[in-house]
Amino acid sequence: MIGRLFVVTSLLFLVVGGGAGAVLGVERIDSGLQVLGEGTFAQVYTLHGEVAVLLFLVPFFLGLATYLVPLQVGAAGIAFPRGSATAYWAYLVSGLTLFGAYAADGGVDGGSAVGIDLYLLSLAMLALATSLALVSILTTAVALRAPGMSMVRTPLFTWSMVVGGGLTLLATPVLLGRLIELYILNHFGGDVAAVGAFGQIAWFWSLPQVYVLAVPAMGVALEIVPVLSRARLRRHVSGIAVIGFSGILGFGAWAQVESTFDDTLYVLAGLVAVLPALALLGLLGDSVRRGGFARKAPLLLALGAAVHLFLGALAGGISVIPGLELGGTVWAAAQVHYTLYGGATLAAFAALWYWSPKLWGVHLSDGAGTAVFLLTFWGAVLLAAPDLLNGLSDQTLMATDLDEEGLATILNGASAAGGALGVLGVLVAVTATLGAAAGRGTRALADPWEANTLEWATTSPPPPHNFDGTVLAVTSAAPLADEREHARGPAPSQETR
Numbered sequence: 001m002i003g004r005l006f007v008v009t010s011l012l013f014l015v016v017g018g019g020a021g022a023v024l025g026v027e028r029i030d031s032g033l034q035v036l037g038e039g040t041f042a043q044v045y046t047l048h049g050e051v052a053v054l055l056f057l058v059p060f061f062l063g064l065a066t067y068l069v070p071l072q073v074g075a076a077g078i079a080f081p082r083g084s085a086t087a088y089w090a091y092l093v094s095g096l097t098l099f100g101a102y103a104a105d106g107g108v109d110g111g112s113a114v115g116i117d118l119y120l121l122s123l124a125m126l127a128l129a130t131s132l133a134l135v136s137i138l139t140t141a142v143a144l145r146a147p148g149m150s151m152v153r154t155p156l157f158t159w160s161m162v163v164g165g166g167l168t169l170l171a172t173p174v175l176l177g178r179l180i181e182l183y184i185l186n187h188f189g190g191d192v193a194a195v196g197a198f199g200q201i202a203w204f205w206s207l208p209q210v211y212v213l214a215v216p217a218m219g220v221a222l223e224i225v226p227v228l229s230r231a232r233l234r235r236h237v238s239g240i241a242v243i244g245f246s247g248i249l250g251f252g253a254w255a256q257v258e259s260t261f262d263d264t265l266y267v268l269a270g271l272v273a274v275l276p277a278l279a280l281l282g283l284l285g286d287s288v289r290r291g292g293f294a295r296k297a298p299l300l301l302a303l304g305a306a307v308h309l310f311l312g313a314l315a316g317g318i319s320v321i322p323g324l325e326l327g328g329t330v331w332a333a334a335q336v337h338y339t340l341y342g343g344a345t346l347a348a349f350a351a352l353w354y355w356s357p358k359l360w361g362v363h364l365s366d367g368a369g370t371a372v373f374l375l376t377f378w379g380a381v382l383l384a385a386p387d388l389l390n391g392l393s394d395q396t397l398m399a400t401d402l403d404e405e406g407l408a409t410i411l412n413g414a415s416a417a418g419g420a421l422g423v424l425g426v427l428v429a430v431t432a433t434l435g436a437a438a439g440r441g442t443r444a445l446a447d448p449w450e451a452n453t454l455e456w457a458t459t460s461p462p463p464p465h466n467f468d469g470t471v472l473a474v475t476s477a478a479p480l481a482d483e484r485e486h487a488r489g490p491a492p493s494q495e496t497r
Contacts, residue, residue, distance in 0.1 A: 002063070002066055002067075002078075002081070002084045002085050002087075002088050003063045003064065003065070003066035003067025003068070003078075003084075003359075004063065004067060004359055004360075004437070005063065005088055006059050006060070006062055006063020006064075006066060006088055006091070006133075007060060007063040007064060007067075007352075007359070007433075008433070008434070008437055009059070009063075009088075009091070009092060009095075010055065010056045010057075010059040010060040010063060011056070011060070011429070011430045011433055011434075012430070013051055013055035013056050013059075013095060014051075014052070014055075014056040014060075014345075014426055014430065015426060015427065015430055016051055016055075016099075017047075017048055017051030017052045017055065017056055018419075018422065018423045018426045019423065020044050020047055020048040020051065021048050021052070021419055021422075021423075022416070022419050022420055022423050023044060024041070024044060024045060024048060024419075025383075025412070025415055025416030025418075025419040025420070026416055027041055028412040028415070028416065029409060029412050029413045029416055042109045043102060043107045043109060043110070046107055046108055046109070046198060046202075047098075047102055047107065049202065050098065050123070051098075052340065052341075053204070053213065053340065054095075054098075054123070054126050054204075055091075055095045055098070055126075057213060057340060057344055057345070057348070058130055058168070058213065059091055059130075059133075060348050061161070061164075061216040061348070062087070062130065062133045062134070062137070063088075064216075064348075064351055064355070065137045065157075065158075065161045065165070065216070066078055066084050066133065066136065066137060067358075067359065068157065068158075068355060068358070068455055069137055069140050069141055069157075069158050069161060070140050070144065070466060071358065071454060071455035071458065071462060071466055072154070072155040072157065072158045072453050072454055072455050073140065073141060073144060073145040073146060073149060073154065073155075073158060073454070074145065074146025074149065074454045074467070074471040074472075074474070075140055075144035075145070075146070075466065076465045076466055076467070077465065077466065078136050078137070078140050079136050079139035079140040079143065079144060080135065080136045080139065081136070083132050083133075083135060083136050084132075084133055084136045086129075086132060087129045087130070087132040087133035087136070088129075088133075090125055090126075090128060090129035090132070091126060091129040091130075091133075093125070094121075094122045094123075094125030094126045094129060095122075095126070097118060097121070097122040097125070098119065098122040098123070098126070100118065100122075101115050101116075101118035101119035101121075101122055102115075102119070104118060106118050106119035107119050108192060108193060108198040108201070109193055109198075113186060113187075113189075116186045116192060117183060117186060117187055120179050120182055120183040120186065121183065123175075123179050123201065124176055124179045124180065124183070127172050127173075127175050127176040127179065128176070130168065130172055131169055131172050131173070131176075134165045134166075134168060134169045134172075135169070137161055137165055138161075138162060138165055138166060138169070141154065141158050141161065141162050142162070146454065146471045146472075146474050147471075147473070147474065148473055148474035148475055149474040152236070152237060152240065152477075153236070153474060153476060153477045154477075155223060155452075155453040155454075155455075155477070156218075156219045156222040156223055156236070156239045156240070156243065157216070157219040157220055157222075157223045158219075159219060159239075159240055159243055160215050160216045160217075160218055160219025160220075160222075160243050161216060161219065163215050163243050163244050163247040164212055164213070164214075164215030164216050164219075164243075164247055166247075167212045167215075167247050167248075167250070167251045168212060168213075170251070171204070171209065171212070171251070175201070175204050178200045178201060179201070182200065182201075209250055209251075210250065210312070210335075210336055210339045210340055211246055211247070211249055211250025211273060211313075211339070212247055212250035212251055213250075213340060213344060214246070214250075214309055214312075214339050214340065214343050214344045215243055215246055215247045215250075216344070216347070217305055217309060217343050217344040217346075217347030217348070218242065218243050218246060218276075218280055218306075218309065218347075219243060220302060220305070220347040220348075220350055220351045220354075221280065221284060221302040221303070221305055221306045221309075221347060221350070222239045222242075222243070222280070222283065222284070223354075223453070224298050224299060224302040224350055224351075224354050225284045225287050225288065225299060225302050225303060225306075226284075226287045226291070226452070227449050227450070227451045227452060228294050228296055228298060228299040228302075228354075228449065229287045229288045229290075229291035229292055229293065229294065229299065230291040230292060230294075230450075231286075231287045231288075231290040231291025231292075232287070232452065232478055232481065233283060233286075233287060234283075234286060236476075236477040236478075238279075238283055239283060241279075242276050242279045242280050242283065243276075245275070245276045245279075246273075246276035246277070246280075249269060249272065249273045249276065250273075267320045267321070267322065269320075270316055270317055270319065270320030271317045271320065273313050273316055273317060274310075274313045274314055274316070274317040276313070277306075277309045277310040277312070277313035277314070278310060278313075280306050280309065280310070281306055281307070281310050284302075284303060284306050288303075296366060296369075297353045297364070297366045297368075297369025297370050297372070297373060298350050298353040298354035298369065300369070300370060300373040301346050301347070301349050301350030301353060301369065301372070301373050301376075302346075302347065302350040302354075304342075304346045304350075304373055304376070304377040305342070305343050305344070305346035305347035305350060306343075307342075307377075308338050308339070308341075308342030308343040308346060308377070308380055309338075309339060309342075309343035309344075311338045311342065311384075312335050312336075312337075312338035312339030312340075312342070312343055313339070315331065315334055315335040315338055315384075315388065316335050316339075319331055319332065319335060324392075325394075326391050326392075328396055328397060329390070329391040329394055329395055329396055329397065330387040330390045330391045330395050330396070330397055331387065331388055331390075331391025331392070332391070332397065333384075333387050333391075333397060334384040334385070334387035334388045334391060335384075337380060337383050337384040337387070338380065338384045341376075341380050341383065341384075341422065342376070342377065342380030342381070342383075342384065345376065345380075346373070346376055346377065346380070349369070349372050349373075349376065349425075349429050352364060352429065352432075352433055353366075353369045354449070355455075356433075356436055356441075356444070357444030357445070357448055357460040357461075358455055358456075358460055358461060358462065359436075359437075359461065360436040360437055360439070360441070360461065361439070361443065361444055361460050361461045362436050362439065362440070362441030362442060362443055362444055363436075363441050363442045363444050363448070364432050364433070364436050364441065365432060365441070368428055368429075368431075368432045369432075371425075371428055372425045372428050372429045372432075374425075375421050375422065375424050375425030375428065376421075376422055376425035376426075376429075378418075378421060379418045379419065379420075379421030379422035379423075379424075379425055380418065380422060381418065382414055382415065382417055382418025382421060383415050383418030383419050383421075383422060384415075384418070385414075385415075385418075386411035386412065386414045386415040386418075387411075387415055389407075389411055390408055390411050390412070393407070393408065395408055444460040445460065446458065446459050446460055447480065448460075450480075450484070451480060452477070452478035452479070452480050452481045453478070453479070453480065454471065454472060454474070454479060454480070456480055457471070457472050457479075457480060
């Protein structure tokens with residue numbers, strides 16, 4: 001129940017974050033079009049990023065993992081269920097408090113000391129809620145696995161939560177410490193804006209931390225594509241390595257300072273970060289090549305997510321090339337949009353369409369899923385690609401005073417159109433999910449996809465204790481596929497001449 005509450009609540013917050021992003025896109029089209037005042041624009045800009053990551057992306061995957069990880073590892077339930085419940089309610093209250101803080105003129109550029117206090121407290125509560133939920137998930141994955149399931153045999157979504165969740169759990173206390181420091185400074189009369197408060201917080205959803213946040217998206221894609229293409233990954237350990245490598249490359253943003261941006265090590269790390277995304281495309285492409293392409297919404301969404309993760313990593317690799325000087329320009333915004341919106345959000349939608357039978361007991365409409373894919377995939381392309389060109393022209397982040405006769409206005413208009421398409425995709429996805437949560441849709445079988453992992457060995461949705469009877473024996477990373485092969489018996493032998 002708690003996992004589903006996380007998922008639904010995060011989707012509702014996504015609608016708000018998407019709307020804020022659309023307003024920002026319109027504001028950037030024309031210098032003479034003042035939808036927001038200068039101070040309000042900065043507030044909405046920061047709120048957009050905070051909602052997208054802290055109120056949607058992170059809690060969505062926390063909720064999905066809270067629900068699915070126990071099923072995938074063969075456990076009767078999540079470890080520390082009261083901790084998970086506390087994490088959800090803390091997340092909900094702190095999310096609403098964040099909006100209240102902005103309404104009270106809080107935020108990093110706010111003019112109210114009380115509002116800023118409230119803002120920092122809400123972010124601190126979100127950090128604590130995230131840590132508490134992750135402790136339950138990681139404990140379940142590490143300590144409650146079914147007999148025979150080693151860490152190497154864990155499903156790749158669970159493994160992605162171990163990697164991404166573990167690294168996030170290490171980074172969150174640093175964020176919490178910065179928030180406490182800023183709270184003390186503001187509460188006793190200091191100026192948080194003067195010390196660069198936004199930069200001390202925004203690293204959590206900026207580069208290279210976005211690669212850690214995108215790790216669960218890799219796990220989702222690696223779960224869905226082999227199942228729907230009817231071809232197992234050649235080597236399960238390859239998926240484990242890709243996820244682990246991507247997480248390691250993204251960790252440590254909290255320790256990064258601007259003076260390191262030209263260091264050889266930083267440049268090499270940015271270039272090497274392309275490799276996990278490229279390897280992900282290779283693994284998924286190999287499964288599709290050996291199995292086949294089934295035009296189903298979860299497969300389209302998962303492959304689309306992988307493409308955008310690669311585009312984001314490629315943009316990141318280019319951004320560190322000495323001489324281009326892309327730091328501080330909208331190129332960085334394009335990279336984040338490719339990675340977190342085009343990549344992680346498409347993966348979130350893929351997870352909804354694939355695991356909807358387990359979450360709600362019904363299928364989401366395949367037609368609606370295809371529409372979400374088209375709107376979100378191409379919306380993300382149109383949103384981010386113009387910012388790559390504007391970044392090469394040195395357009396800075398949060399710039400609204402542009403040359404009205406230049407190319408930037410046209411490109412910003414195209415980017416705003418992409419954002420509008422993305423918002424439509426979000427609305428379709430959220431509407432379809434709310435309908436499924438209300439029980440509307442085609443009833444699902446226990447294993448409608450002929451999948452490989454243990455969550456499909458129980459009813460849709462599962463009973464209160466997840467499994468009736470003994471959990472299936474685990475002898476590989478694909479126990480259900482093993483069971484089907486065993487039931488069919490050995491293939492008939494052929495004489496060789």
